[in-house]
Amino acid sequence: MNRYLLVLGILLSSSAFADSTRFRANDPFLFCHDGLKAPDPCWKPLPPYTGNFWLNPECNRPNPYSERYWTIDEEESFTDYLRICPQAKDSGEWDSKGGQADTTPFVH
DSSP, X not given: OHHHHHHHHHHHGGGGSOOOOSSGGXXXXXXXXXXXXXXXXXXXXXXXXXXXXXXXXXXXXXXXXXXXXXXXXXXXXXXXXXXXXXXXXXXXXXXXXXXXXXXXXXXX
């Protein structure tokens, strides 16, 4: 009985774990700071990287007259950004001597 309660407790507490994203190798610092790794994306994060963003006026959102539609990756990554990044109290700065944030410990 205790074993079942332990398993149930773990399953119910899963919301205590950090949210994940399939973008930027699930690196929340890099994802919230740099956003989607794509040339000229339809959205970009803005400082202090805790949920502020910029929408590209060349895309159909916010410009309803544009013929450039958001890609599936742009839609999904923007939803992830709105879900994950506002949870940060402060974004901080990258201070590793091991290299840039997008190349440490591998390119992502």
